Amino acid sequence: MSLNTAINPNVSVDCVVFGFDNEKLNVLLIQQKLPSTKEQRYALPGDLILDNESLDTAANRVLKEISGLSGIFLKQFRAFGDPDRVSNIKDLEFLKSYRKNPQARVITIAYFALVRMENFKPEASSFAEKVFWQDVTELPDLSFDHTKIVSQALEKLRHDFIRDKTGFELLPERFTLGQIQKLYEIILNENLDKRNFRKKILKEELVKATNQKQTGVLHKPARLYKINN
Amino acid sequence: MSLNTAINPNVSVDCVVFGFDNEKLNVLLIQQKLPSTKEQRYALPGDLILDNESLDTAANRVLKEISGLSGIFLKQFRAFGDPDRVSNIKDLEFLKSYRKNPQARVITIAYFALVRMENFKPEASSFAEKVFWQDVTELPDLSFDHTKIVSQALEKLRHDFIRDKTGFELLPERFTLGQIQKLYEIILNENLDKRNFRKKILKEELVKATNQKQTGVLHKPARLYKINN
DNA sequence: CAAACTTAGTGTAATTTTTACACTTAATTA
DNA sequence: TAATTAAGTGTAAAAATTACACTAAGTTTG
Numbered sequence: 253m254s255l256n257t258a259i260n261p262n263v264s265v266d267c268v269v270f271g272f273d274n275e276k277l278n279v280l281l282i283q284q285k286l287p288s289t290k291e292q293r294y295a296l297p298g299d300l301i302l303d304n305e306s307l308d309t310a311a312n313r314v315l316k317e318i319s320g321l322s323g324i325f326l327k328q329f330r331a332f333g334d335p336d337r338v339s340n341i342k343d344l345e346f347l348k349s350y351r352k353n354p355q356a357r358v359i360t361i362a363y364f365a366l367v368r369m370e371n372f373k374p375e376a377s378s379f380a381e382k383v384f385w386q387d388v389t390e391l392p393d394l395s396f397d398h399t400k401i402v403s404q405a406l407e408k409l410r411h412d413f414i415r416d417k418t419g420f421e422l423l424p425e426r427f428t429l430g431q432i433q434k435l436y437e438i439i440l441n442e443n444l445d446k447r448n449f450r451k452k453i454l455k456e457e458l459v460k461a462t463n464q465k466q467t468g469v470l471h472k473p474a475r476l477y478k479i480n481n
Numbered sequence: 482m483s484l485n486t487a488i489n490p491n492v493s494v495d496c497v498v499f500g501f502d503n504e505k506l507n508v509l510l511i512q513q514k515l516p517s518t519k520e521q522r523y524a525l526p527g528d529l530i531l532d533n534e535s536l537d538t539a540a541n542r543v544l545k546e547i548s549g550l551s552g553i554f555l556k557q558f559r560a561f562g563d564p565d566r567v568s569n570i571k572d573l574e575f576l577k578s579y580r581k582n583p584q585a586r587v588i589t590i591a592y593f594a595l596v597r598m599e600n601f602k603p604e605a606s607s608f609a610e611k612v613f614w615q616d617v618t619e620l621p622d623l624s625f626d627h628t629k630i631v632s633q634a635l636e637k638l639r640h641d642f643i644r645d646k647t648g649f650e651l652l653p654e655r656f657t658l659g660q661i662q663k664l665y666e667i668i669l670n671e672n673l674d675k676r677n678f679r680k681k682i683l684k685e686e687l688v689k690a691t692n693q694k695q696t697g698v699l700h701k702p703a704r705l706y707k708i709n710n
Numbered sequence: 711c712a713a714a715c716t717t718a719g720t721g722t723a724a725t726t727t728t729t730a731c732a733c734t735t736a737a738t739t740a
Numbered sequence: 741t742a743a744t745t746a747a748g749t750g751t752a753a754a755a756a757t758t759a760c761a762c763t764a765a766g767t768t769t770g
Contacts, residue, residue, distance in 0.1 A: 262491040263562070263588050303586045307562035331560045331590045333492070333536035357532045359492050361560045361588070430747070447749070448729065465737095471745035472736035659718070676720070677758070694766095700716040701765035 258303045261353055264360040265311040266298030266398065267326060268405035269319075270388070271369035272422045274431065277388045277438050278369060279402055282318060282380035284346050284395065293346060295395035296402070297380070298360060300351075311363040319374040319383045326363040329408045330401075333359035337397045346395065350379050360396075364405040366413075366439075368422045413439050417456065420479050426464060428474035429453060487532045490582055493589040494540040495527030495627065496555060497634035498548075499617070500598035501651045503660065506617045506667050507598060508631055511547060511609035513575050513624065522575060524624035525631070526609070527589060529580075540592040548603040548612045555592040558637045559630075562588035566626045575624065579608050589625075593634040595642075595668075597651045642668050649708050655693060657703035658682060 269280040284293045297318040301310035307328060316322045338347065338358050347354035374383040386392070391402065413419060419439070423431050433449050453459060460480040466473035498509040513522045526547040530539035536557065545551045567576065567587050576583035603612040615621070620631065642648060648668070652660055662678050682688060689709040695702035 260491055260586055262489055301562075301588075304564050306564055307560060307588065328560060331536060331557060333530075333590065335533050335535055357489055359530075359536065359590070361562065428747085445730075446747090447731085450748085451750095452728095466747095468738090469746080470738040472738095472747045474747055657718085674759075675718090676760085679719080680721095681757095695718095697767090698717080699767040701718045701767095703718055 259300045259352075260303050261300065261351075261356045262358060264298055264300045264358050265307060265314055266296045266332075266360050266362050266401055267311055267315045268296060268362065268364040268402055269315070269321070269324060269326075269372075270364065270366045270405070270409060271372065271385050272366065272435065272438070273369040273385075274423075274434070275438075278385040279388050279391070280319060280321075280374060281384060281386045281392075281394070282376065283382040283384075285379050285381040286345050287349060288345060291342070293342065293395050294386075294392045295346075296398045297383070298398075299378075300358070307361050311361070318376070318378050318380045320377065321372050321374055324365045324367055324372070326365045327412075328361055328363050330404060331359055331361050332397055332401060334397065340396065343395050346379075360401075362401050362405065364409060366409060366419075366422065410440055417458070420459065426462060426476040426478055428466060428476060429459075430474055432459070432477075488529050488581075489532050490529065490580075490585045491587060493527055493529045493587050494536060494543055495525045495561075495589050495591050495630055496540055496544045497525060497591065497593040497631055498544070498550070498553060498555075498601075499593065499595045499634075499638060500601065500614050501595065501664065501667070502598040502614075503652070503663070504667075507614040508617050508620070509548060509550075509603060510613060510615045510621075510623070511605065512611040512613075514608050514610040515574050516578060517574060520571070522571065522624050523615075523621045524575075525627045526612070528607075529587070536590050540590070547605070547607050547609050549606065550601050550603055553594045553596055553601070555594045556641075557590055557592050559633060560588055560590050561626055561630060563626065569625065572624050575608075589630075591630050591634065593638060595638060595648075595651065639669055649688065655691060655705040655707055657695060657705060658688075659703055661688070661706075 267280070271278040271280060280297060281294050282297050284295055286293065297315050299314045299318070301307065305313065308326070311326045312322065315324065315326065335357060344354065369385055376383040388402070388406065391399065394402070419435055420427070420432065422435060429450050432453060433444055433446065436449070437444055458480055459477045462476050462478055464476040466476065496509070500507040500509060509526060510523050511526050513524055515522065526544050528543045528547070530536065534542065537555070540555045540557070541551065544553065544555065564586060573583065598614055605612040617631070617635065620628065623631070648664055649656070649661065651664060658679050661682060662673055662675065665678070666673055687709055688706045691705050691707055693705040695705065
């Protein structure tokens with residue numbers, strides 16, 4: 253083991269942070285800070301690991317350094333290691349600017365997370381010119397193999413979401429059943445039957461009715477629910 | 482990217498190959514070839530990757546070099562990267578014998594597979610003194626974090642097995658429903674109701690009755706089935 | 711050759727889960 | 741006060757899951 257804090261040239265982490273804003277699913281992207289302003293390049297927040305930190309630690313550190321975000325539960329989901337994943341000519345400028353050895357073989361360990369967007373306001377630093385939330389259905393070209401990474405993260409997110417039956421933490425403290433349904437529909441990307449969905453959610457008893465109602469909506473106000481502890 | 486075939490000092494692959502022998506679940510282990518014969522050390526087949534090969538290619542190459550086995554579908558399931566995963570004093574002799582820099586930080590990408598044991602007869606080479614199938618319920622102490630890797634591979638195996646509803650390829654060409662049930666029971670590690678299991682398997686129509694029967698068994702001979710194409 | 715042994719093979723009823731489906735209610739706005 | 745919008749509600753059919761016990765067809769043993 254290395255006891256120093258040297259940058260390991262061969263291993264990186266990349267973070268796919270999904271953000272939910274009650275309307276759609278977004279992913280946190282950066283615009284790379286490059287000397288030439290000819291072309292703008294977008295990417296996931298990610299960087300090389302240090303020799304004395306675990307992968308999980310690296311993922312959290314890197315996310316924080318680049319976007320300012322912390323306190324996000326990042327889950328490892330896959331390693332990406334094609335020998336030519338960092339050899340697209342379009343990524344050369346970035347590599348030359350920020351890597352000691354731009355030619356080095358780099359394998360990356362990808363992490364994902366899902367958060368409530370309004371709780372996390374990213375601020376760009378390090379080699380990020382900008383950090384922003386981007387609708388997952390309208391992704392720009394991404395550096396390296398990051399498009400592939402996002403797409404596999406999305407698969408994994410859906411899979412885990414179904415299995416874990418969680419997700420209430422992505423809503424306001426008080427929420428309507430309609431909001432939960434919308435959350436499920438957006439993440440799973442399919443329409444659900446209103447009556448059957450309510451039946452199911454209420455049977456699970458993870459959620460409890462309050463005696464409050466929505467206000468200021470131009471229709472019948474919905475009852476508000478909260479997480480049941 | 483590196484175009485050479487240098488060994489990458491920081492990234493390895495490890496293979497958890499499960500073998501089924503109609504009776505129990507086994508895992509392929511090696512006994513390390515060490516100068517001192519004081520203590521025997523066991524491990525998963527695994528080694529550092531080359532700079533110009535993909536992770537999948539590395540996993541297949543390494544498995545073949547160490548055990549002689551090829552043609553096995555290895556599936557990546559997780560990266561392991563604790564900074565001290567290679568710093569157990571008991572592993573020092575192995576590292577000193579086979580690694581240019583025994584102190585190097587190494588993260589490993591773990592793969593797993595499930596095969597019919599009788600189709601794969603491993604033969605030790607490289608730094609393996611022996612290669613052998615070991616009952617998963619009776620694992621010896623393993624090098625590095627390999628015990629943890631096996632245990633997580635087992636979880637993943639069970640998860641995927643349930644989801645994919647596959648596994649017939651682990652049986653002889655003609656097999657009885659009892660054999661399938663036993664396979665499921667061993668892999669999932671739980672008992673299943675015979676009538677309900679048969680009902681389910683037959684409904685899926687992945688399997689077709691032949692008009693052959695078992696012979697040479699000391700009880701009512703079972704009908705033989707084959708995979709339905 | 712009869713008895714003992716072993717696994718194969720079979721059906722039903724109860725329960726739970728999933729699916730499909732349409733109208734009334736309560737608020738806001740025009 | 742009429743129009744608009746999403747909330748809220750129940751039932752019946754179908755499908756999937758679960759629990760459960762006896763007879764059948766071979767082999768071996770005495």
